[in-house]
Amino acid sequence: MKSFRLFEIFVLLLCISFTIGLVSADGIIIPEPIPDIEHIPPLAIKYHHVNVTIDNQYARTEIDQVFLNDFYRDLEGTYIFPLPEEASISKFSMYVDNEELVGEILEKDRAREIYESIVRRLKDPALLEYVGRNMFKARVYPIPAKKNNIPGEKRIKLSYEEIVKCDSGVCRYVYPLEPERFSSKPLESVVITVKLKSNQPIKTIYSPTHEISIKRKDDYSAEISYEGENLLPEKDFELYYTLSEEDFGVNLLTHRGSGEDGFFMLMVAPKQDIKEKIIAKDMVFVIDTSGSMSGKKIEQAKNALxxxxxxxxxxxxxxxxxFESNIEKFSDKLVSADSEEVSNALDFVNKIESRGGTNINEALLEALKMMNGDERPNIIVFLTDGKPTVGVRDIEKILENVENANTKNTRIFVFGVGYEVNTHLLDKISQQNKGVSEYVKPEGDIEVTISNFYTKIRNPVLSDLELEFENIPVKDVYPKELPDLFKGSQLITFGRYSGSGDSLITLRGRIGDKEKTFTYEATFPRQNPRNEFIPRLWATRKIGYLLDEIRLHGEEKELIDEIIELSLKYGIMTPYTSFLVEVDTEYGRPVRKEETRNLFDSILHKGEFWAPTGTGAVRSAEKTKELKSSDVYETGSERVKSIGTKTFYYKDDVWTDNSYSSEMKTTDIVYGSETYFQMLKDYPEIGKYLSLGKKVKFCLGNECFNIGEHGATTSTVTIPSTTTTIQEGEEKPDVLSQTLLIVGSIVIICAGILIWSRIRE
Structure with missing residues (x-):
């Protein structure tokens, strides 16, 4: 009898612990004060390793991190987890030196008091970013002292489980990596590995926050990884993946503020095991064998071939x-890739030698003559290390000749080797012929570059892509020319839209000699505050295209003004726009527009932006290409910070909202005053702005607030509402229903166990 009572108590405690444990986050240790030391910063973190398994939306996250004590005495600290705002978490556990750590979960009001007390003690508002969230807090002691000049170490392991949210086939997993930026030193190593499985075919896998590596095993599983060294993480790790039974998955994400045109991101990816046959392709490899290619370059090119x-x-x-001064062909026409022809071709490659000049015009025209019009994808891979020195040497004439000769929709992919190439010629050839340019610097490896490229384009699955949006006007869509889709590839497209409502998105393309059409239902909302990264990535790509336009075709005042305005609004600092942090602005625009334009122009000239050849030319070509294809957003720099859709600039010792104007109604508030903390209590959503520093100017609606040394100290401040109502048909958080589902399931299981125990009794 007694044993059954104990069993019931155990079950009840177990159930309570599970239902309380619906939390998640990443942690930092705040050391307790030491009498003879005025200020102890959060402990440094040696490394941070994360292993995630996601199996049909059920995710288990395991964390391993080591904290460092740089003081010659043991420390006691408070381990703090700022919990994500939207998560449905269960089975949270924490171990320190292989012993389970007892902690407590604090609701957001109590958590705010803890954050506030730490901010008052450390005199640093950085933690205010997490006000409005719940918190997990635990005492950690001892944290071993430093000995023999080697910091003491405390290893902590955590694990938790959660349900990954999916909406309209788009799933989003977030790991809260950002708190690691509070480490007092850069982390030696940050590694995140995600093993993804699904019963539905997985299409696009994408991170807007980090450069990830993707290994696809089949349609139903993949491994994603991110690695960084010697860094302070500044943003959470976000991973999107899409699910679809279709041969080509098409999924939409949007962002739209009140009273403005919307932004969208469209993801397109084919199945791994696509039903349609891989398209046979025609390829001509056009290789520069002039005298300047001698030595290592020609050997690497031959290995790549x-x-x-x-x-x-x-x-x-x-x-x-x-090609050099003359042209040499393996065959007078295209040949089949059977074993005999492949063997003969390898013998041909083995005998290649470098000599003579560079006859680019004749080589490309000869390659284009060989292409057939039988609906296969036609691809030319063109490699050169120099400028045209033989035959037609006029750049515009070569471009005209290539354009006139390309009657079979041939894509030309260009590889420029070294700094003597004419980047304007090569980039125009690739852009006008639906290809891309890539540059191999003198210290680079031609073999690796071309081999990696060929691996990506080896298996075409859909060519000549077109997208149409029914009932929804779209504009400024990037990339402007949609590339072909290959097995294992994916397409990420950004654009603007006006209007709202349901739409049919039509994807057209060719599979062999057949034209295929795929349609997908989507909703473009009137308002959607989510996916705040989309506008910044759209602007980054547009700036890349605008820069490329003035690089290749000459500067225009309107284009320069647009680059400056977009850079200021979205905080996109390139080598050519970083000077904008010094520019005086009103409402996000330069006060002295002509002076700003002239500064921009002088920086372009100084950086050899318009040079067709040389180090500066290759650098400019690579940078504009990087911007045009950007998939990962940056949070800013030491003097520029992006928070949500806002951008702040550090000027005159103040973090200033880019939308600020001296003409706007402004309320002054003293940092650290009762007014300051009461405002934070009443409006926790502003904590992310206050966390920037002790002097901040931020604007909401038509009002601005100036945090600093002067102003209100005891009065009450009213802030315009920043709450956005999500309209019908827009993306809605499903956290509550998922959490209730977990809690309900646990309660039912526990009730069943208790009933069973009663019957047994």
Missing amino acids: DFCIKNLNEDDRFNIIT
Whole structure:
């Protein structure tokens, strides 16, 4: 009898612990004060390793991190987890030196008091970013002292489980990595590994926050990883993946503020095991063998050719053209990629030698003549390390000749080697012929670059892509020219839209000689505060295209003004716009527009932005390409910070909202005063702005607030509402229903166990 009573108590405690444990986050240790030391910062973190498994939306996250004590005495600290605002978490556990750590979960009001007390003690508002969230808090002692000049270490392991939210086939997992920026030193290593499984086919895998590596095993599983060294993380790790039974998955995310056109991100990806046959392709490799290619360059080029030829598909056709002063062809026409022709081609490559000048015009025209019009994808891979020195040498004439000769919709992919290439010629060739340019610096490896490229484009699955949006006007869509889709590839498109409502998105393309059409239902909302990264990435790409336009076709005042305005609004600092942190602005625009434009122009000239050849030319070509294809947003720099859709600039010792104007109604508030903390209590959503520093100017609606040394200290401040209502048909958080589902399931299981125990009794 007694044993059953104990069993019931155990079950009740177990259930309570599970239902309380619906939390998650990443932690920092705040040391307790030491009498003879005025200020102890949060402890440094040696490394931070995360292993995540997501199996049909059920995610388990395991964390391993080591904290460092740089003081010659043991420390006691408070381990703090600022919990994510939207999460449905269960089975939270924490171990310190392999012993389970007892902690407590604090609701947001109590958590705010803890944050506030730490801010008052440390005289640093950085933690105010997490006001409005719940908190997990635990005491950690002892944290071993430093000995023999080696910091003491405290290892902490955590794990938790959660349900990953999916909406309209788009799933989002977030790992709260950002708190690690409070480490007093850069982390030696940050590693995140995600093993993803799903019963539905996985299409796009994408992170807007980090450069990730993706290994796809099949349609139903993948491994994603991120690694960084010697860094202070500044943003959470976000991972999106899409699910679809269709051969081509098309998924939409949007962001739209009140009273403005919206932004969208469209993700397109094919199945791994697509039903349709891989498209046979025609390829011609056009390789510069002039005298300047001698030595290591020609050997690397030959090795790259070996790799490509050996990896042709059996239904492909191909040819090889080498050029110097003269042209040499492997064959007079395209040949099949059977074993005999491949063997002959490898012998041809082995005999290649470098000599003579550079006849670019004739080589490209000869390659274009070989292309057929039988609906196969036609691809030219063109590699050169120099400028045209033989035959037609006029750049515009070469471009005209190539354009006139390309009657079979051939894509030309260009590889420029070294700094002597004419980047304007190569970039225009690739852009006008639906390809891309890539540059191999003198210290780079031609073989690796071309082999990696060929691996990506080896298996075409859909060519000549077009997108249409029914009932919804769209504009400024990037990339402007949609690339072909290859097995294992994906397309991320950004754009603007007006209007709202349901729409049919139509994807058209060719599979072999057949035109295919795929339609997808989507909703473009009137208002959607989510996905705040989309406007910044859209602006980054647009700036890249505008810079490329003035680089290749000359500057125009309107284009320069647009680059400056977009850079200021979204905080996008490139090598050519970083000077904007010094510019005086009103309402986000330069006060002295002509002076700002002239500064921008002088920086472009100084950086050899318009030079066709040389180090500056290659650097400019690479930077504009990087901006045009950007998929990962930056949070800012030491003097620029992006928070949500706002951008702040550090000027005259003050973090100033880019939308601020001296003409706007402004309320002055003393940092650290009762007014300051009462305002934070009443409006916790502003904590993310206050966390920037002790002097901050931020604007909401038509009002601004100036935090500093002067102003209100005891009065009450009213802030315009920043709450956005999510309209019908827009993305809605499903946290509550998921949390209730977990809690309800646990309660039912526990009730069943208790009833069973009663019956047994």
